[in-house]
Amino acid sequence: MYPESLKNLIESFKLLPGVGEKTAERMAFFLLNEDQEKTDFFANSITSAKEKIRKCSVCNGITDKEVCDICSNSLRNKKVLCVVEDPKSIFLFERVGSYNGEYHVIDGLISPLDGIDPDDIGIDKLVKRIQKEKYDEIIIAVKPSIEGETTALYIKKIIEGMNIKVTRIASGIPIGTDIEYIDSMTLERALSDRKEIE
Amino acid sequence: MYPESLKNLIESFKLLPGVGEKTAERMAFFLLNEDQEKTDFFANSITSAKEKIRKCSVCNGITDKEVCDICSNSLRNKKVLCVVEDPKSIFLFERVGSYNGEYHVIDGLISPLDGIDPDDIGIDKLVKRIQKEKYDEIIIAVKPSIEGETTALYIKKIIEGMNIKVTRIASGIPIGTDIEYIDSMTLERALSDRKEIE
Numbered sequence: 137m138y139p140e141s142l143k144n145l146i147e148s149f150k151l152l153p154g155v156g157e158k159t160a161e162r163m164a165f166f167l168l169n170e171d172q173e174k175t176d177f178f179a180n181s182i183t184s185a186k187e188k189i190r191k192c193s194v195c196n197g198i199t200d201k202e203v204c205d206i207c208s209n210s211l212r213n214k215k216v217l218c219v220v221e222d223p224k225s226i227f228l229f230e231r232v233g234s235y236n237g238e239y240h241v242i243d244g245l246i247s248p249l250d251g252i253d254p255d256d257i258g259i260d261k262l263v264k265r266i267q268k269e270k271y272d273e274i275i276i277a278v279k280p281s282i283e284g285e286t287t288a289l290y291i292k293k294i295i296e297g298m299n300i301k302v303t304r305i306a307s308g309i310p311i312g313t314d315i316e317y318i319d320s321m322t323l324e325r326a327l328s329d330r331k332e333i334e
Numbered sequence: 335m336y337p338e339s340l341k342n343l344i345e346s347f348k349l350l351p352g353v354g355e356k357t358a359e360r361m362a363f364f365l366l367n368e369d370q371e372k373t374d375f376f377a378n379s380i381t382s383a384k385e386k387i388r389k390c391s392v393c394n395g396i397t398d399k400e401v402c403d404i405c406s407n408s409l410r411n412k413k414v415l416c417v418v419e420d421p422k423s424i425f426l427f428e429r430v431g432s433y434n435g436e437y438h439v440i441d442g443l444i445s446p447l448d449g450i451d452p453d454d455i456g457i458d459k460l461v462k463r464i465q466k467e468k469y470d471e472i473i474i475a476v477k478p479s480i481e482g483e484t485t486a487l488y489i490k491k492i493i494e495g496m497n498i499k500v501t502r503i504a505s506g507i508p509i510g511t512d513i514e515y516i517d518s519m520t521l522e523r524a525l526s527d528r529k530e531i532e
């Protein structure tokens with residue numbers, strides 16, 4: 137029904153997460169109405185991002201250099217390492233602004249049910265980095281889930297005896313959320329991890 | 335915070351309707367993880383659609399040819415013309431499948447308040463086409479709104495005396511919608527345009 141090139145544009149938008157047929161059509165028609173300058177910028181951004189963006193050789197984070205800006209920043213606290221499960225998490229924590237240590241991205245979470253072993257998520261590289269740098273603390277900042285817990289416990293176990301504090305970011309009720317909307321596993325955790333009011 | 339090329343990719347997605355910062359980030363990170371083949375397809379689709387898609391010289395619809403498939407289809411009913419306010423509408427009516435006449439796209443709707451006159455939406459071209467082809471009926475299929483009504487009445491008036499039936503697609507309650515969610519202008523229209531049950 138649509139001309140071939142418009143069909144391809146719609147199919148392209150449908151590749152994106154959360155974009156179905158109708159949204160893709162809306163985006164395609166919208167883009168056709170934009171200036172040449174903007175559509176060129178769009179097309180070039182895709183090509184150029186795909187070409188330039190790569191993994192930081194130290195932390196696996198996203199960068200356009202060999203070593204990312206965080207890893208090469210001498211002002212960061214070299215004694216604390218925050219382990220995250222995907223590169224985007226780094227930007228989320230950076231946006232918060234209160235953390236000044238280093239990061240390490242593992243490639244997802246251990247999930248025996250899905251056949252994902254420690255080898256598959258690059259635990260080796262993490263352990264080598266921990267052995268080399270003298271960290272005081274490893275903060276595990278992965279999703280609170282069975283896979284997240286498994287991964288956290290595995291890392292804790294494998295660096296046992298290195299005399300490094302291993303911590304886990306807190307789970308509980310998100311700020312501003314009504315307790316009635318919270319599932320019972322989270323409520324249980326919120327109860328058991330309660331803190332004394334000082 | 336983000337590498338330059340990633341920032342540009344996020345900005346590109348933010349150009350799209352309904353896409354804010356967070357969604358754009360999600361799309362950009364998603365695309366970075368896709369195969370080169372897919373990102374190439376995406377970038378090429380944008381460039382190629384922008385390059386090839388143009389207005390049909392007859393109906394102003396979207397096409398990759400000089401004259402679109404509908405206008406050049408001799409099996410269409412050449413006696414009925416459906417006037418729509420944007421090229422996408424053609425595809426929406428085609429999807430319905432029950433209409434077999436021709437289309438004409440005007441460039442938006444008359445809106446004195448926004449300074450949009452009949453000249454701005456290409457009424458000339460429409461009138462010339464109507465004068466040339468011997469239509470039995472002009473169906474006005476634009477949005478039911480003040481601008482839509484104004485435009486419909488204007489077209490009706492300008493082709494008065496040509497002995498052509500001018501119709502307007504029905505307004506009323508969408509199929510399956512609870513009446514309690516319908517605004518009173520629509521209810522009023524649904525009442526006044528009631529049809530005898532036969």
